[in-house]
Each structure stands twice: as structure tokens, then as C-alpha cells.
Amino acid sequence: MSERETIDKVKGKQGILSKIQNFFTLGYGTKEDLRELDRKLRDNYYVDLRDMRHVWEDLYLEALDAGVAQSRDYKKVIQVLDRVTEKVRHADYGYAGLMDRKGHIREEELARVFNFDRAFSSDLDGLKEAVSKTRSEVEAENWAVISSEVKNVKSLLLAFEDKWNEREKQFRPLEI
Numbered sequence: 001m002s003e004r005e006t007i008d009k010v011k012g013k014q015g016i017l018s019k020i021q022n023f024f025t026l027g028y029g030t031k032e033d034l035r036e037l038d039r040k041l042r043d044n045y046y047v048d049l050r051d052m053r054h055v056w057e058d059l060y061l062e063a064l065d066a067g068v069a070q071s072r073d074y075k076k077v078i079q080v081l082d083r084v085t086e087k088v089r090h091a092d093y094g095y096a097g098l099m100d101r102k103g104h105i106r107e108e109e110l111a112r113v114f115n116f117d118r119a120f121s122s123d124l125d126g127l128k129e130a131v132s133k134t135r136s137e138v139e140a141e142n143w144a145v146i147s148s149e150v151k152n153v154k155s156l157l158l159a160f161e162d163k164w165n166e167r168e169k170q171f172r173p174l175e176i
Helices: 003-012 016-025 028-066 071-089 107-118 120-139 143-165
Strands: none
Touching: 003 028, 003 107, 016 028, 028 071, 028 107, 028 120, 028 143, 071 143, 107 120, 120 143
């Protein structure tokens, strides 16, 4: 979905008071609605990542109890999960001060970031699937296969983190 389509969809769902606010504040209400939608989306991602971390903790403890030699990799996944979870939780949400030297953030940038963040749901679904696959292998005590599954989860997490780090460029593209 393009930025304009996202903005039009948000404006279409606004009530009369928001439309009046937009008229007098030059679109501030729409910006606030976009920020709020993006915050709710990121909160959902945060909850999913936090739940994955709890599942992964249980897997780590089971690997320790079984005496698996690669249990260090489980701990690394927990560390990456913690880092990514906090990045999602404390992500920039598109405010710019009145005298901000970098410039104001407009509706188009907020819509671009919202669309960018929405694209993470497929990455998160793939990550959930990999964690549940690892969980089923641990429950079956199939320790020979689990090592590759742990590395897969770690690589998916690192790819998610790299993609998330590109997020701020959506707010402030490198244009002159």
C-alpha cells in the first residue's frame, strides 16, 4: 500500500472532530492517528517477541538439563531477542520538535514508516514458526537436528534486527 493510500484510509476512518482538528492544525490529527496506529502495531510486535523469549528460555533450560553441548547458542539467541525486543519497544515514533534542525516529519513519512512496520509481520510469523519448530524438536529430544534450528532462529533474528535498523531512514531519508 502506498503512503497516499494509507493516509486516505486513515482520514476516511476519522470522525468529524478529527476532521475539524486537521483543518485548524494543518493535518496534525492525521499525524497523531498514524503515530498511534504504528505504536499499537509495534506494541503487538513487542508482545510477540516477549512471548518468544519466554518460550526460548524454557528451551534453553531443557537444553541445559539434557546437557547439550551447544546450549551456549541458546543463550546467544536470548541475548539477541532481548536486544531486538527493546529496539522494537523503544523505537522512534515520528515526533519532531518545533525547532528541530532535521526538519518536520510529515504525513507521508509517517505513512511510509507505518507501511514499513506492517511489513515486519511476515518476518515475525517466520520467526514464530522457526521457534515453534525448534520447540517441537526439543520436546521430541531430537538434539541432533536442533543445532541447525537454533542457528536458523538466530539468523532470522539478526535479519529482523538489520531490517529494523533501516527504519529511521524511513522517517528521514537522505535527501537534500
